[in-house]
Amino acid sequence: MQNNGHTRSHILDAALDRFAACGYAGASVSDIVGAARVTKPTLYYYFRSKARLYQALVDSAHDGRFCLMQEAVKRGTTLEEQLVEILAAIFDHARGHRALTRMTFATAFAAPDEVPKEVDCGGACERNFEFIHTLIKRGLKQGALDRRFASKELAFGIHGLMNIYLMAYVLMPECRLDRATAVRIVDLFLAGASGKNSRPRAGKTQSNKSSRKTKIVK
Secondary structure, eight states: OOHHHHHHHHHHHHHHHHHHHHHHHHHHHHHHHHHOOOOHHHHHHHHHSHHHHHHHHHHHHHHHHHHHHHHHTOOOOOOOHHHOOOOOOEEEEEEEHHHHHHHHHHHTTTTTTTTTTOOOHHHHHHHHHHHHHHHHHHHHHTSSSSSSSOHHHHHHHHHHHHHHHHHHHHOOTSOOSHHHHHHHHHHHHHHOOOGOOOOOOOOHHHHHHHHHHHHHHH
């Protein structure tokens, strides 16, 4: 059988719809091949098993996120800019791939017998986290972050905020997930929630402050 990238992609799309709607156990191979309009031998030619098909989707989600982060970090020079670019890129991708985002979270939090033992997302998750962790370690070294905290604590902080917003979007599609949200998350992470530790917003100049005071006096 000639390898056909379009057929493989078509099977993945059909499988994603079924897995996202029914979970791993609820999505049968018969349902998937019916939705994809291919035969079972065709599916097994590309993926060998239902578990391999599921793994391919999980891999595409985590590998896609990793590629997005690699490209996004090049668009920023400071740690703040890099984190904003990363979150904005991941949020944009999630808006266009809500079912895939939902499936990856479902896999990560699944009970041991909900997905086959051979399906693994731990390594990819750790790789993606370590990408963020590396940026945080660099930020600590450059003095951009509070040295009272360990690098992993800080990495968990920004990584956790990002994932909370992604999960909120999966549960509530109306949840705002855009660049403005990315900016606010990074600002919260870097400045903290305490008014005592507040810092000037980016782009807020002394001249702006002066003009505001002048208007008040008038």
